[in-house]
Amino acid sequence: MIRESELALNAFRVKLQYLDVLDSKDIEAAFRAASSGRANGLLTLPSGILILQRSKIVELAAKNRLPAILPFPEYVDAGGLMSYSASVTDMYRRAATYVDKIL
DSSP states (O other), X not given: OHHHHHHHHHHHSOOOOOOOOOSTTHHHHHHXXXXXXXXXXXXXXXXXXXXXXXXXXHHXXXXXXXXXXXXXXXXXXXXXXXXXXXXXXXXXXXXXXXXXXXX
């Protein structure tokens, strides 16, 4: 992770801060750490824990005035700013087409 931080700092003049969320109880602590670290934005990665707590994450991002790039459209449905990902529904449809051709 140190290498990625150094590359980001050198290329874009940004400091990356990694905050591990292993449990739903860790979410508020992560936002407190981001606020105390003077974060300017939030990028969440795909995680089962986070998708289940998407409403809470969206709420805390808005409360802390952190623009957030989120991994799935469900976050946007919950009120998030934006998501950036492939459409899982479209991938399943495409997979079904391939299964049909194979069979």
